[in-house]
Amino acid sequence: MDQGIATSPRIGDRPRPKKNYLNETKGFWSWAATLDHKRIGIMYLVGVLTSFLMGGIFALLVRLTLLTPSHKLFGKVLLTAEQYNRVFTLHGAIMVFLFIIPAIPASLGNFVLPLMLGAKDVAFPRLNLFSFYLWLTGAIMAIAAMVFGAVDTGWTFYTPYSTTTDGPVTLMTAAVFVLGFSSIFTGLNFIATVHKLRAPGMGWFDLPLFIWGIYATAIIQVLATPVLGITLVLLMLERSFGIGIFDPRIGGDPVLFQHFFWFYSHPAVYIMILPGMAIISELIPTFSQKTIFGYRAIAYSSVSLALVSFIVWGHHMFVAGQSQLATVVFSALTFLVAIPSGVKMFNWMLTMHKGNIKLDTPMLYAISFLTMFAIGGLTGIFLGTLATDVHLTDTYFVVAHFHYVMVGSTVTAFIGGLHYWWPKMTGRMYSEAWGRVGCALWNIGFNMTFLTQFFLGSKGMPRRYYNYLDQFQPLHAFSTVGSWILGLGLFITAAYLLASLRKPMDAPDNPWNGTTLEWKTSSPPIMHNFEEQPVLEREPYDYRPVLVAK
Amino acid sequence: MSTTSVDLQTHGHPAAHAGEHAHDPHHQHHFTTMEQQFDTSKIGMWLFLATEVLLFGGLFVGFGMMQARYPREFVEAHTHLVRWQGALNTVVLLISSFTMVLAVQAAKKSEKGKQVLFLGLTILCACIFLVVKYFEYSHKYEEGWLPGRFYSYKGDSIPACHAAPPGEAAAAAPAANAAPCTNGYATFFSFYFMMTGLHGFHILAGIAVLTWILFRAKRGEFSASYYTPVDLVGLYWHLVDLIWIYLFPLYYLIQ
Numbered sequence: 061m062d063q064g065i066a067t068s069p070r071i072g073d074r075p076r077p078k079k080n081y082l083n084e085t086k087g088f089w090s091w092a093a094t095l096d097h098k099r100i101g102i103m104y105l106v107g108v109l110t111s112f113l114m115g116g117i118f119a120l121l122v123r124l125t126l127l128t129p130s131h132k133l134f135g136k137v138l139l140t141a142e143q144y145n146r147v148f149t150l151h152g153a154i155m156v157f158l159f160i161i162p163a164i165p166a167s168l169g170n171f172v173l174p175l176m177l178g179a180k181d182v183a184f185p186r187l188n189l190f191s192f193y194l195w196l197t198g199a200i201m202a203i204a205a206m207v208f209g210a211v212d213t214g215w216t217f218y219t220p221y222s223t224t225t226d227g228p229v230t231l232m233t234a235a236v237f238v239l240g241f242s243s244i245f246t247g248l249n250f251i252a253t254v255h256k257l258r259a260p261g262m263g264w265f266d267l268p269l270f271i272w273g274i275y276a277t278a279i280i281q282v283l284a285t286p287v288l289g290i291t292l293v294l295l296m297l298e299r300s301f302g303i304g305i306f307d308p309r310i311g312g313d314p315v316l317f318q319h320f321f322w323f324y325s326h327p328a329v330y331i332m333i334l335p336g337m338a339i340i341s342e343l344i345p346t347f348s349q350k351t352i353f354g355y356r357a358i359a360y361s362s363v364s365l366a367l368v369s370f371i372v373w374g375h376h377m378f379v380a381g382q383s384q385l386a387t388v389v390f391s392a393l394t395f396l397v398a399i400p401s402g403v404k405m406f407n408w409m410l411t412m413h414k415g416n417i418k419l420d421t422p423m424l425y426a427i428s429f430l431t432m433f434a435i436g437g438l439t440g441i442f443l444g445t446l447a448t449d450v451h452l453t454d455t456y457f458v459v460a461h462f463h464y465v466m467v468g469s470t471v472t473a474f475i476g477g478l479h480y481w482w483p484k485m486t487g488r489m490y491s492e493a494w495g496r497v498g499c500a501l502w503n504i505g506f507n508m509t510f511l512t513q514f515f516l517g518s519k520g521m522p523r524r525y526y527n528y529l530d531q532f533q534p535l536h537a538f539s540t541v542g543s544w545i546l547g548l549g550l551f552i553t554a555a556y557l558l559a560s561l562r563k564p565m566d567a568p569d570n571p572w573n574g575t576t577l578e579w580k581t582s583s584p585p586i587m588h589n590f591e592e593q594p595v596l597e598r599e600p601y602d603y604r605p606v607l608v609a610k
Numbered sequence: 611m612s613t614t615s616v617d618l619q620t621h622g623h624p625a626a627h628a629g630e631h632a633h634d635p636h637h638q639h640h641f642t643t644m645e646q647q648f649d650t651s652k653i654g655m656w657l658f659l660a661t662e663v664l665l666f667g668g669l670f671v672g673f674g675m676m677q678a679r680y681p682r683e684f685v686e687a688h689t690h691l692v693r694w695q696g697a698l699n700t701v702v703l704l705i706s707s708f709t710m711v712l713a714v715q716a717a718k719k720s721e722k723g724k725q726v727l728f729l730g731l732t733i734l735c736a737c738i739f740l741v742v743k744y745f746e747y748s749h750k751y752e753e754g755w756l757p758g759r760f761y762s763y764k765g766d767s768i769p770a771c772h773a774a775p776p777g778e779a780a781a782a783a784p785a786a787n788a789a790p791c792t793n794g795y796a797t798f799f800s801f802y803f804m805m806t807g808l809h810g811f812h813i814l815a816g817i818a819v820l821t822w823i824l825f826r827a828k829r830g831e832f833s834a835s836y837y838t839p840v841d842l843v844g845l846y847w848h849l850v851d852l853i854w855i856y857l858f859p860l861y862y863l864i865q
Contacts, residue, residue, distance in 0.1 A: 180639060181639075183654060184650075244661055248654055248657045248658060251653065256650040257640070257641075257646075282660060284664075286662070286664035286667075287665075287667065287668050289665055290664075290667075290668030291668060294804075297758075297804065298758075301757050301800070303757050303758040303797065303800035303804070304676075304758055305797065311794060312797075320668060320671075
């Protein structure tokens with residue numbers, strides 16, 4: 061290979077192959093029936109981004125309705141109370157089940173994970189395609205539920221409201237059941253892939269940290285999602301047969317539903333955040349050109365977050381009639397979450413310390429992640445503390461907290477990762493200048509929208525309410541204006557990314573001087589990922605120039 | 611594998627196909643060795659079984675919660691399950707697990723005749739199980755021991771379903787929920803039908819995949835060098851049996 065002193069391959073080191081995964085085969089069926097993880101990843105990406113757009117429009121609608129206490133715009137009521145309930149339910153359900161849970165693992169993860177391992181594909185390519193079609197089926201069912209009158213239960217489907225309200229709740233829960241199995245199969249596939257398809261020479265502690273994060277996510281997907289599945293089946297049976305498990309009128313226990321639901325949905329929060337952290341663990345060392353600080357600590361913290369996620373679900377139910385002992389125990393366990401999260405934060409910051417930092421767009425998103433995750437994480441401690449949580453439960457403070465974690469952190473990391481791997485996926489560079497504009501608007505808009513909601517919540521504004529007191533109007537209006545800036549930032553981002561697709565391919569194999577294996581193949585990669593089986597010769601995140609004597 | 615993998619292989623991978631030797635037709639292009647492929651499939655199956663355990667786990671927890679709520683009703687209601695029928699089904703499934711093991715052994719030793727025989731016996735046991743279950747279910751149907759709002763037992767050995775306290779029912783219940791049961795008996799039979807029903811569904815799925823590999827075994831597809839599907843279906847079948855081993859004492863033997 062290299063002779064004498066060489067650095068990692070840069071622009072022009074090697075001609076771009078004529079055939080790549082995008083143009084190797086053509087036609088509708090070459091995509092619809094593909095077994096290639098890269099194409100499946102792209103199809104997922106299109107799917108989740110479409111869902112993001114839908115959920116985003118509903119979110120803007122919710123904010124617009126709350127602009128004034130009269131809900132009037134130009135003299136007309138924008139949404140009635142019932143419509144408002146449906147719209148925020150659709151926003152929540154779409155964003156959680158259709159967008160954010162599959163967003164990083166199924167789209168970017170599908171594309172990048174086998175490449176990072178030096179593998180030709182995931183372990184079970186047919187299962188991978190099946191999982192995509194399950195996602196599509198679930199999405200179609202969810203949209204059908206919207207068309208047939210929409211659901212007004214909130215994304216949590218709490219009983220007994222969900223067992224008695226009208227509307228296609230059964231169809232919506234069936235959709236979520238199907239989406240859950242799509243998620244399970246993706247996780248199962250990734251675990252088997254990481255165990256058995258690593259490149260020769262790649263041990264567990266040579267894995268890029270992205271893989272560790274996705275692996276930890278996959279454990280949760282496999283072990284938590286079936287419980288959600290059976291809970292939703294029970295909910296459907298309660299609605300149709302009155303089996304008497306959740307509805308108190310027929311001898312059931314509504315708190316049991318909450319236990320079941322959060323036994324999945326708390327770990328699901330980590331299905332959302334761990335892949336975001338996984339991306340950040342790639343972006344920060346690459347754009348600091350410095351070895352990651354505390355590799356093993358970050359790897360272990362991902363797995364321990366996955367494990368801790370299973371024993372803290374009760375913190376969603378501090379005021380729901382859970383025993384005081386359980387409440388105290390769950391509160392104490394919840395504080396454990398702060399430890400691995402803190403480990404990661406400090407390691408990322410120490411990685412940047414004295415690094416050769418380049419403020420390209422992905423790195424700007426990574427730094428945004430650090431600030432927003434700090435806010436989202438620390439306010440989580442307020443909510444885990446019993447005395448404060450009793451006051452803050454079901455207020456905008458909770459809304460702001462989880463939006464900082466899910467949107468401010470996960471979606472920020474997702475957009476950062478999308479920019480980072482965009483050249484690899486499409487073979488094209490995007491406009492760096494517009495990228496910075498988009499990132500700036502995203503930051504301003506997001507913080508305006510949601511920082512405000514911490515104040516609203518601590519002043520007593522309850523979440524999900526259609527009406528509010530006049531005194532909250534200035535803050536609500538400020539938050540709504542923020543949502544417009546947020547929307548504008550995303551619109552600009554979508555525009556310049558799509559515009560880049562019209563250019564001829566101009567991306568080098570390794571535009572960021574990354575060290576993981578996906579940068580060793582062409583941009584975009586060939587159908588089989590690598591010309592020859594890559595062998596791991598150096599640890600990941602080793603940015604020193606290579607001295608090779610042959 | 612499908613045509614796609616054949617298509618992929620023709621593009622040539624000198625490293626992966628060193629020497630271009632003739633390889634096993636079951637060998638997929640992204641695995642280096644058959645052994646690696648087998649181990650990967652096994653990991654996948656074990657993970658799938660873990661999800662199955664958790665799926666049933668939700669129901670077991672739900673049963674436990676409701677039993678704690680209605681201990682007297684649950685014990686009384688269980689006396690109406692026919693113990694010998696449950697015991698017979700337990701024996702039938704244990705035998706089927708044994709014949710499944712023999713089928714996997716036969717595949718490992720490339721013995722085609724024995725594979726077909728033992729797979730056939732396993733399917734037969736599964737069918738016997740379902741026939742017994744049919745008699746159990748139809749008995750309960752006739753007596754009206756049905757889940758939730760369909761509970762309509764009128765006899766006197768256990769109480770009939772009570773209506774909810776009149777005030778509550780009139781306040782909120784839609785017409786479909788007119789006479790809800792609050793006495794725990796209906797809840798017991800809800801769980802009985804849900805858990806044995808979900809288990810029965812898994813028996814049906816088992817019969818389907820067993821039949822599928824029976825036909826493949828008849829064609830002589832499995833041998834010592836490739837028997838992954840037999841092995842994986844075997845794992846699945848043992849889990850389905852194992853779940854019944856827990857269901858039997860829970861429903862038929864509780865005191």
